[in-house]
Amino acid sequence: MNNHTLPHIIRQGLAGLFHICSHELKQVFKDQGVLIFFLLVPLAYPLIYAFIYTNEVVRDVPAAVVDLSNTAQSREFLRLVDASADVRIQSHCTDMEEAKTLLKETKVYGIIYIPADFNKDLSTGKQATVSLFCDMSGMLYYKSLLLACTNASLSVNKQIQIERAGNTTDRQDEITTAPIEYEDISLFNPQDGFASFLIPAVLILIIQQTLLLGIGMAAGTARENNRFRDLIPTSKHYQGTLRVVAGKSFAYLLIYLIVSAYILCLVPKIFSLVQIAQPSTLLAFIFPYLLACIFFAMTCSVFIHHRESCLMIYVFTSVPLLFISGISWPGAAIPEFWKAFSYLFPSTFGINGFVRINTMGAELNEVLPEYRALWIQSGAYFITTCLVYRYQVTLSRKHAIERLHLLRLRRMSAKMRKA
Known part of the structure; x- marks a missing residue:
């Protein structure tokens, strides 16, 4: 029987993909550290931030x-x-x-x-x-x-x-x-509230940062549990680069579709924040944002060799990313270098697009620059993820071959000693 026919290859690839996806989901719910970043932090942080600024303005x-x-x-x-x-x-x-x-x-x-x-x-x-x-x-x-x-x-x-x-x-x-009468009203935020202004941007940033931390910690755990400190285990299910990337990303996407619905829809409703987005527009915009964040985090995760490393690398970036997004600091006042640097992060386009959709009632055609940028980032980071994971698969295979070669040499040496 020919095992290299196209239907057989597809079935084998899909079987490997779903195995990797289910294994990744099991690892997420078994690892307390990853579970904290994927569930506890997204559940608790939005409530804490929104509760702190729930009064909107400071009086007396x-x-x-x-x-x-x-x-x-x-x-x-x-x-x-x-x-x-x-x-x-x-x-x-x-x-x-x-x-x-x-x-x-x-x-x-x-x-x-x-x-x-x-x-x-x-x-x-x-x-x-x-x-x-x-x-x-x-x-x-x-x-x-x-x-x-x-x-x-x-x-x-x-x-x-x-x-x-x-x-x-x-x-x-x-x-x-008063030669000219005027009335000062802030558009889309008439009460000049701090929560209505900042919380939507923070909610979007939480999604990116928790994905970076969770996926990074999962990668560090995988390396620590591997005898060769490899990211990819030596298993028949992990032989194809595409199935590895698709399986892992699909697992993270399943989790964060639910998490994002809670963060972006339920939290603003709980605290009566401005929320005038069309559900279809919001879903269409958030989907490429999640893909861009997942592939960006998977690309960055290959540089994490220990569980704790992601905390030291990623946590401090939250405040700078919020500033260079152009929301908490005027975009016109950001130097060109930092403005170009901010385009590397999905949060820059995600924050600006989400604020316009959620707070200003924009439709998808009114946030096309941000929407297109997120799809471009999704494609670009998918390619970089495939490249770095291809190298990790090759490296894992190389270490497995070296181990088999070493075992053969030991067996031959043992036979010669017996002879």
Whole structure:
């Protein structure tokens, strides 16, 4: 019987593929470390992040005041700041040293400094200065303090303009202080909430990072359990490169289709985040993103030789990847080198596309650049995965042949000693 016919080769390949897939699934659920990255972290981290920022904005940020002017104008400015919903003046200090002490003890998160010549400068028509010192460990504190002080300064400016305008009507005062009426509304995030802005990007990044960590740890475990430290075991089911890559990737895809549905659909619903994506559009976009992340992680996993190595290599990249994606930091302000470097990672296109689909209601034709880029990455990283795994299969076969050759030599040597 001819064992090299096309139907036989296909049946053998499919049998090997499903064997590798089932074996990989068993290894995932048997390995506690991999299980943590594939299930526990994706289940817990989105809840933690969303719960931390569930209030969307920070209110009543405690601040200290150093008012060296102590005049009606300076007190009016501070009254306006304290009346805002964002800031609460907690302490009036006599000097900056006392205020700095409160800041170091985290009793306040900002210092408002009004110099002694504040009222004098206003009276003589000079530009007065109010200094703001913030604890930059929390960007939301800085935002609240800056907005409150800016709005207070605008209100004081209007009052000064009206006073200097002379004998005018209320309508003239209104036109003088606000010649053009405007209303500031943030598109797709009218409440200026931090969770609605950042959490969607974090959710997409969690998928990539947990795949990198989980697949990397699985690769390190496979090497540690192999006597030759090979990634691919010497088994008849692992003889074809394509079946190895397809079997492993299919196992990871099955897991992450469920995980992604939880992360991207259920978590935003639990915390009432903006979620206006069309299900068909979201599914069509996420599928190439998962493939790109899986093949990218499998390509990177060949460089992992120990279980713990992936933790030291991949964990610290999460924050830089979030910044260079162009979401938490303006894309126009990112240097060209880092912008080009960010294109190597599926998260860059995944974050930008998902935010537009989920938060802005974009359709697939409106995120075509990101969608096409993800398919290109899927194809490119599939090729690199096949190349590196082909080398690993060849290396594993070479070590098996060397071992057989060594066994034969030992047997021949034993026979010669007996003779």
